[in-house]
Amino acid sequence: xxxxxxxxxPKWVLNILNxxxxxxxxxxxxxxxxxxxxxxxxxxEAFLSEGLFYENPFGQVFKETRTDLxxxxxxxxxxxxxxxxxxxxxxxxxxxxxxxxxxxGIVVVQTKExxxxx
Amino acid sequence: xxxxxxFGIDLGTSNSLIAKFDKGQVEVFRNPNGFKETLPSIVxxxxxxxxxxxxxxxxxEKDPKNVASRFKRKMGTTETVxxxxxxxxxxxxxxxxxxxxxxxxxxxxxxxxEAAVIxxxxxxxxxxxxxxxxxxxxxxxxxxxLLQEPIAASLAYAxxxxxxxxxxxxxxxxxxxxxxxxxxxxxxxxxxxxxxxxEGDNYLGGSDFDALLVEKVLVPEINRQxxxxxxxxxxxxxxxKYNTLWHRLLLLAEGVKIDLSTKTSGxxxxxxxxxxxxxxxxxxxxxxxxxxxxxxxxxxxxxxxxAEMMKKILTRNSLQPEDLNFILMVGGSTYIPYVRKRIxxxxxxxxxxxxxxxxxIAVGAxxxxxxxxxxxxxxxxxxxxxxxxxxxxPVYNRNxxxxxxxxxxKIEGDTTNLFYRINSEDGAFDSGLKVLxxxxxxxxxxxxxxxxxxxxxxxxxxxxxxxxxxxxxQIAQGRYSVAGQMLPExxxxxxxxxxxxxxxxxxxxxKNCILPTKTKFTVDVGKTxxxxxxxxxxxxxxxxxxxxxSSTNKPIGILLIxxxxxxxxxxxxxxxxxxxxxxxxxxxxISAYLNGTGQDFSQIFNGKLREVQPRILASEILHLEAxxxxxxxxxxxxxxxxxxxxxxxxxxxxxSLFAESDILSADDVTxxxxxxxxxxxxxxxxxxxxxxxxxxxxxxxxxxxxxxSVATLVQGSGNDRELHQLREILALEQAFxxxxxxxxxxxxxxxxxxISYQIRMRMPDFLIGMFEHLVGERTSMNDQIQAKQLxxxxxxxxxxxxxxxxxxxxxxxxxxxxxxxxxxxxxxLYTNIV
Numbered sequence: 001x002x003x004x005x006x007x008x009x010p011k012w013v014l015n016i017l018n019x020x021x022x023x024x025x026x027x028x029x030x031x032x033x034x035x036x037x038x039x040x041x042x043x044x045e046a047f048l049s050e051g052l053f054y055e056n057p058f059g060q061v062f063k064e065t066r067t068d069l070x071x072x073x074x075x076x077x078x079x080x081x082x083x084x085x086x087x088x089x090x091x092x093x094x095x096x097x098x099x100x101x102x103x104x105g106i107v108v109v110q111t112k113e114x115x116x117x118x
Numbered sequence: 119x120x121x122x123x124x125f126g127i128d129l130g131t132s133n134s135l136i137a138k139f140d141k142g143q144v145e146v147f148r149n150p151n152g153f154k155e156t157l158p159s160i161v162x163x164x165x166x167x168x169x170x171x172x173x174x175x176x177x178x179e180k181d182p183k184n185v186a187s188r189f190k191r192k193m194g195t196t197e198t199v200x201x202x203x204x205x206x207x208x209x210x211x212x213x214x215x216x217x218x219x220x221x222x223x224x225x226x227x228x229x230x231x232e233a234a235v236i237x238x239x240x241x242x243x244x245x246x247x248x249x250x251x252x253x254x255x256x257x258x259x260x261x262x263x264l265l266q267e268p269i270a271a272s273l274a275y276a277x278x279x280x281x282x283x284x285x286x287x288x289x290x291x292x293x294x295x296x297x298x299x300x301x302x303x304x305x306x307x308x309x310x311x312x313x314x315x316x317e318g319d320n321y322l323g324g325s326d327f328d329a330l331l332v333e334k335v336l337v338p339e340i341n342r343q344x345x346x347x348x349x350x351x352x353x354x355x356x357x358x359k360y361n362t363l364w365h366r367l368l369l370l371a372e373g374v375k376i377d378l379s380t381k382t383s384g385x386x387x388x389x390x391x392x393x394x395x396x397x398x399x400x401x402x403x404x405x406x407x408x409x410x411x412x413x414x415x416x417x418x419x420x421x422x423x424x425a426e427m428m429k430k431i432l433t434r435n436s437l438q439p440e441d442l443n444f445i446l447m448v449g450g451s452t453y454i455p456y457v458r459k460r461i462x463x464x465x466x467x468x469x470x471x472x473x474x475x476x477x478x479i480a481v482g483a484x485x486x487x488x489x490x491x492x493x494x495x496x497x498x499x500x501x502x503x504x505x506x507x508x509x510x511x512p513v514y515n516r517n518x519x520x521x522x523x524x525x526x527x528k529i530e531g532d533t534t535n536l537f538y539r540i541n542s543e544d545g546a547f548d549s550g551l552k553v554l555x556x557x558x559x560x561x562x563x564x565x566x567x568x569x570x571x572x573x574x575x576x577x578x579x580x581x582x583x584x585x586x587x588x589x590x591x592q593i594a595q596g597r598y599s600v601a602g603q604m605l606p607e608x609x610x611x612x613x614x615x616x617x618x619x620x621x622x623x624x625x626x627x628x629k630n631c632i633l634p635t636k637t638k639f640t641v642d643v644g645k646t647x648x649x650x651x652x653x654x655x656x657x658x659x660x661x662x663x664x665x666x667x668s669s670t671n672k673p674i675g676i677l678l679i680x681x682x683x684x685x686x687x688x689x690x691x692x693x694x695x696x697x698x699x700x701x702x703x704x705x706x707x708i709s710a711y712l713n714g715t716g717q718d719f720s721q722i723f724n725g726k727l728r729e730v731q732p733r734i735l736a737s738e739i740l741h742l743e744a745x746x747x748x749x750x751x752x753x754x755x756x757x758x759x760x761x762x763x764x765x766x767x768x769x770x771x772x773x774s775l776f777a778e779s780d781i782l783s784a785d786d787v788t789x790x791x792x793x794x795x796x797x798x799x800x801x802x803x804x805x806x807x808x809x810x811x812x813x814x815x816x817x818x819x820x821x822x823x824x825x826x827s828v829a830t831l832v833q834g835s836g837n838d839r840e841l842h843q844l845r846e847i848l849a850l851e852q853a854f855x856x857x858x859x860x861x862x863x864x865x866x867x868x869x870x871x872x873i874s875y876q877i878r879m880r881m882p883d884f885l886i887g888m889f890e891h892l893v894g895e896r897t898s899m900n901d902q903i904q905a906k907q908l909x910x911x912x913x914x915x916x917x918x919x920x921x922x923x924x925x926x927x928x929x930x931x932x933x934x935x936x937x938x939x940x941x942x943x944x945x946x947l948y949t950n951i952v
Contacts, residue, residue: 006153006545025390035716038695045638064164064173065563067151068546071176072365076356078181085362087369087390092544097568101545103153108365 007093009052009102014091017054017103020044021089053096054089055105062109070104077111084110123263123490125234126483127221128270129214129250131190131320132297134159135480136221136234139488144277146477146484147224151541151548155477157224160187161216163203167550168537170220180356188297189213191320193253194246211253218257219581230582233261235487237270237479240302240316258580261492267293268302269311270482271448274473277485287443288314289470290428293479294457295449297323299424303431304446315435317427322420324451328371330416335408336367336386343403344396366391374408379453383409414456421457425464444470448478507531508554508576510588517594518564525560525572525591535579540591543571551577564595596632605631609700612658612668614644614947620745621948622861623671625664626698636699641951643714647688651681655688656734656949657696657708659723665859669742669802673795675723676734677708688714694951730795732782739779741948742802743772749809756812764808772801810858817863818855821870828870831877840873885924886916892931899934908934 024040047053062071062081068090073081083105091103126144128135133156137146146155152172162174162185169177178187183202189210192199198207222231238250247264254262268291276284288305302316337350346352353364367386374384386406388394395401432439445467451457452475462469474481508531515523525540536554540562541547549560554576564570572591576584610623626637647653656678662671681688692714699707709720746769753762778794825848832844847869854862878884889912899905908931915924 006148006150008153022387022390029390029392038711064162064167064169064177065547065549067173067541067548068544070172072369073176073180074362074365076180078177085366085391087366090546094544098571099544099565099568106369108362108369110362 007100007102009091009093013052014103017047017052017091018088020047021054021056025086051093051095051099052091052102053099054091054103056086056089057083057105057107058086059083062107068101068104069109070106071109072107074108074110080112081109082112083107121492123233123235123261123487123492124484125225125231126265126270126480126485126487127218127234127236128267128477128480128483129190129217129236129238129253130159130295130298130479131188132159132295132323133157134217134221135477136224136231137477137480137484138225139484142488144481144484144488146480147221147226149224150226151545155480157217157220158187159190159214159217160185161189161208161213162186162550163201165203167552168216169548169550170216173548173550186213188320193249194243211249211256214250214253215256218253218259222257222581231259233259233263233487233492235263235265235483235490237265237267237483239300239318240266240268240313241300241318242266256580258578258582263487263490265483265486266302266313267291267300267479268304268313268316270479270486271446271473272304272311272482273485274478274482275446275470277482278473284443285309288437288441289443290431290445291448292424292428292445292452292461293448294424294451295323296325296451297321299323299427299449301424301427301431303435303437315431317431319423319427322424323449324372324375326420327375327413327417327451327454328368331371331375331408331413332364332367334416335412336371336406339406340402344400345398346396363391375413375454378408378410378413379455381410383407384413410456414460417454417456418460421460422464425461428461428465439465439467442467444468446470446473448473448475450476506533506536506584508533508536508584508586510574510576510586512574512588512591514562514591514593516592519596520564521566521595522561522563523593523595525562527558529554529556529558536584537577537579539575539577541573541575543573547572562591562593564593567596569594605629605633605635605700607661608664609674609698609706610660610662610664610668610671611639611641611696611698612656612660612949613641614949614952616644616952621668623660623664623666623668626659627700629663633700633702633704636697639696639698641694641696643688643690643692643694644947644950644952646690647679647681647684647950649681649684649687653950654678654680655694655710655951657710657951658734658949659698659706659708665861667802667806669738669745670799670806672799673730673734675706675708675721676731677710677719677721678731678734679710679712679719683717683719684712684715685717686715688712730791732779732791735782735791735795735798736776736779737948739772739775739798742798742805743769746772746805749805749812752812758812761808761812765805768801768804768808772798775801810860813860814858814863817860817867821855821863821867824867824870824874828874831874835877835881836873840877843873844870879925880921882919882921885921885928888928889916889924889931892928892935895935898936899931900936901934905931905934 020040020043024037027037027040044053057069060083062069062083074084085108086105088103088106090101090105092099093102094100124139126137126139135146135155137144148155149157149171157171158175160171160174160178162169162177164177164181164184174185178185186199186201186208189199192210193214198209199213200207225231234254236250236254238247242250250264251262271291271293284306286306288303291302291304293300298318298320299322300316300318303314305312305314333350337353341349349360352358353360355361370386374386377384386408387404388406389404391404394404445461445465447458447469458469458471508529511528511530512525513527514525533554533556537551538554538558539551540549540560547563562572570593574589574591576586578584605627606629608625608629609627610625612621613624615622627635643655647655656676658668658673659675660668660671661674695711695713697709706723707720709718711718746765750762750765750769753765775794775798782791782794828844832840847866854866857863893909896905896909908927912924912927915927
């Protein structure tokens with residue numbers, strides 16, 4: 001039994017979702033005086049109603065078994081990796097309870113710095 | 119008919135592909151774990167797993183002790199690759215076999231790959247060629263045919279352009295990929311394609327151009343804008359301050375390089391980079407532009423170098439460029455316009471770009487495979503049958519609240535030389551190949567609130583799947599778990615219902631829904647709230663059956679927004695975005711965003727406490743009293759004395775609550791408010807019970823009457839679509855007419871009403887009647903001059919029987935009616951959201 005071929009979303013749809021993600025991140029970083037994030041949310045909801053949604057894996061654990069991320073490793077260690085930069089989010093198609101990856105997230109990962117406890 | 123090889127494999131230094139010839143066509147298979155046709159030729163051994171392709175590539179640079187890459191160059195040598203995690207070594211042949219075995223997984227039809235044509239560089243000697251063949255046999259192919267890469271590319275071209283006569287031709291195959299460059303002179307000698315000469319560079323390709331972009335363009339630009347001590351050094355050093363930026367820029371560079379193939383400039387957008395500043399804390403521009411000519415200048419030396427290699431070949435073979443028919447461009451980097459332009463410029467002969475440069479070698483190999491008869495020579499054994507007598511006894515939780523669940527299994531039978539692999543169906547997890555032992559264990563990541571499906575497969579040493587009678591793992595996370603917290607009752611939003619001049623409930627969360635949960639609604643403001651006034655918006659959430667009335671259900675959260683809190687008037691009809699969240703401990707968060715004023719309001723209501731505000735309670739009692747009064751009037755009118763008497767008793771009980779309500783202060787700390795709310799709710803439930811049969815009767819009568827009139831209308835003047843709509847409603851009649859829910863019956867009546875309206879709007883009598891009614895209302899219209907013009911126009915249209923135009927005039931006249939005329943509902947609203 002072979003693995004099913006992956007579903008593919010049209011490139012222009014992925015392109016729009018990637019740009020919405022970028023807008024969302026820029027608003028988060030540089031402020032949202034015009035309340036544009038509400039529009040971003042509404043656009044995301046419109047895509048969600050058609051089964052397309054994205055996820056930001058920032059801060060998540062990265063292991064070699066994850067095939068929803070295309071990672072570059074920063075630093076010299078390859079253990080206890082976490083996502084520290086998200087260039088493109090993971091895009092999925094389906095319902096939140098049953099979906100498939102249609103775009104791998106493109107991320108930079110790095111070994112998690114241990115918290116110093118006093 | 120003899121069986122053909124059919125499968126062609128491009129076993130590349132950086133990437134590999136597999137394609138199949140079938141009935142004259144070639145299909146290039148896609149990577150099931152990616153969204154591309156290529157598989158990186160990289161093998162990793164980490165944490166007891168064997169990972170091939172993308173997962174291994176991620177670790178190739180940083181964990182070279184456990185990840186092997188570029189081993190193709192070592193084929194045919196005695197050199198081995200030391201792998202620290204397995205405390206052993208792997209030969210290049212073994213590593214290549216892993217890549218070939220992984221490529222079998224690409225064949226989605228599930229058919230076994232018994233034989234293949236595998237391509238090799240023109241430079242491969244006998245030892246290297248034999249090693250490649252050995253790798254193929256090791257991967258389980260019973261027949262391996264080798265084919266030189268330039269020949270494969272030429273075959274892809276020849277099969278695409280079947281009408282071109284290539285007899286006595288010679289050409290150069292120029293192959294510039296992601297990491298290697300090869301060039302070969304190909305000639306047709308006595309009807310056969312032959313590689314006459316070749317050159318190459320094992321360390322030149324597209325990834326070098328990405329690094330050049332960052333190093334030679336971006337870094338100097340960033341240096342110009344800020345003050346850095348050794349920026350490039352800090353970027354390239356693993357422990358450097360800017361090492362993360364190096365990786366980010368390399369990823370962006372690849373995208374910009376692709377952009378520059380179609381545009382004259384590209385942008386590095388660093389707007390998403392946090393704290394992008396120099397050593398002194400000064401911000402750096404987040405948008406850096408590079409022009410195509412800057413990029414071309416960067417790669418010029420490298421491209422000129424490739425042209426030099428071609429010239430060498432020509433010199434060695436006493437040829438002039440014009441002796442060649444064309445230069446066949448292969449490899450992803452030949453998409454770069456400058457590569458094409460520069461090579462054509464230097465060589466002065468036409469380029470051939472008619473084949474897909476990324477998969478041409480695999481396609482050519484498959485065409486060749488389609489013509490080669492299959493002859494068994496390897497040690498292929500048909501092992502897909504379960505001769506190992508393997509039995510899997512899995513143990514795992516089918517429902518889980520965790521983010522990861524351990525899958526355990528006991529394995530019975532002979533597990534020697536067998537492997538297993540688990541992949542998630544959503545494409546997010548791959549265990550890699552793991553040795554099958556008598557007990558296996560694997561931590562499976564679970565998506566929150568989702569149904570997680572995994573595929574379990576057992577493989578023999580040649581990567582053939584063995585049927586073991588167990589192939590699927592299913593784990594429901596969170597919401598599907600029976601252990602999850604479930605809602606005992608519906609949770610509803612109270613809204614004003616203008617048609618009944620009452621409130622109605624809209625279900626937000628259904629009974630038995632698993633917590634936590636969240637939903638969003640957009641509602642409209644029912645009546646303008648003036649800034650500074652005491653008017654308010656009430657977002658009331660109640661617990662109880664959605665088909666009942668708000669007064670009968672338990673209030674669990676009320677978010678009040680008054681005119682004193684808003685920064686400008688909130689106009690009727692503007693939208694309010696409402697978000698409701700309920701935590702596992704049933705804390706309710708109500709958030710409202712007023713689109714009209716741009717303000718956010720939010721409040722959390724404790725799940726263990728009931729939300730009863732004395733002021734709201736008082737108004738609810740008042741509302742209940744008015745409702746009972748109306749019902750009594752109704753009952754008397756319908757000569758239903760018994761109900762009227764019972765309602766009368768309830769009325770006096772409700773009125774007695776006024777006194778209790780009056781003495782409650784807004785900050786009352788006793789539980790009096792809850793007792794009072796209980797009494798009110800119990801009375802409301804009795805009213806609801808007493809009147810439910812009446813409301814049902816009214817709804818049924820209304821439905822039957824509407825059905826009769828609409829059926830007549832459809833029969834006389836309806837079209838096919840309207841007849842179909844009517845039939846759809848009637849088909850469901852038995853389901854709603856016997857329900858105890860008047861709202862369901864009312865919804866069907868409304869649907870019938872819409873059909874009736876559609877038909878009437880086409881009927882001249884109705885349009886004329888409507889026009890005459892509007893003419894009668896002229897004096898109250900908002901714009902008298904416009905009204906006059908429209909009425910005169912309407913009269914002309916009636917005479918000329920232009921019904922479509924008259925419909926439009928009616929619409930415009932209707933728009934001129936004052937608001938209270940257009941919606942003559944009682945403007946006293948309870949929640950002010952509709």
